Amino acid sequence: MSEKHHILLVDDEELIVELLENYFQSLGYDVTAVENAEKALEHLQNNFGYDLLITDINLPGKSGIDLLKITREIRPELPVILVTGHKTMDFAISAIKNGATDFITKPFQLNNVRKVVEKVIRYKLKTEKKERIFEYARFIKMDFEFPTKELDAGVLADYLARLLLKTRFCNENEVNQFYLVFLETIVNAIEHGNLELASTIKGDDFDRFLKFEQLREERLQDPTYGNRKVYIQMEVSPRMFTLTIRDEGPGFDWKAVMEKTEMETINLESHGRGFVFIQSVMDEMLFNEKGNSITLVKYKE
Secondary structure, eight states: OOSOOEEEEEOSOHHHHHHHHHHHHHTTOEEEEESSHHHHHHHHHHOOOOSEEEEESOOSSSOHHHHHHHHHHHOTTSOEEEEESOOOHHHHHHHHHTTOSEEEESSOOHHHHHHHHHHHHHHHHHHHHHHGGGGGOSOEEEEEEEEGGGOOHHHHHHHHHHHHHHTTSSOTTTHHHHHHHHHHHHHIIIIIIISOOOHHHHOSSHHHHHHHHHHHHHHHHSHHHHTOEEEEEEEEOSSEEEEEEEESSOOOOHHHHHHHHHHSOOOTTSTTHHHHHHHHHOSEEEEOSSSSEEEEEEEOO
16 A cells, blocks of 8 residues: 555464564565553544554453444444454454444464455544545534434534544644534523523532433423424535524523623633634624524634
């Protein structure tokens, strides 16, 4: 392969590490080797340059399966190859179900390991190329209609923010700010809109927070509140994007809130700090008269 790829190798057997490290380095790969899952996770959390993770199942401390599961959470795009002495079909099925891209059984021949690695790398490159089609989109429009009890604010906020990255509207450093803006806005539609939970209920102490969470759960299960819908529409073009979120709650006096945030210094505990943060990131923040719909606008610089 013409492009140089970086492998993270996890194994506590020195002979295996030395064998695979030397072999793949001779083929032009960069190889970083660590002896346990804990060190591997440190590398994965601090370095996004890895193209492949190869890990033995039997490791001191966390197992290779544990490492696989955590990797699927923190680096879902990273392919993982498991190395094991098991040769049963049950193991193969279990490995794939846990998120492994492929597996290698011991004892192995280096040329067979190479075939598996290069197959996985090719698949990764093909997937990345497929993701790049979003870069060429001239206009994307998405409409969602969620029952409140089915809407996971974090999952949707991450999906929408990642869409901006795929279309090259923003870069990797800007994704998190859009994620936080979208999360704040969606949570407001759920909690303060459809569930009609006032911010003052939450309070500052832990006991009040627990009561707030309990009331939140009760209202999610109550059809009067939980079956209300959240409507989300996103439009993305190379020049700008808009995100409109509307709930079926009674609305709120957004004019009074906006006047307060403009007139007063908002601290981290104040009601309205979410709007101040949204304003600091977005170019425009528009409400309907009722106060149950907000439209966020951002222009590409």
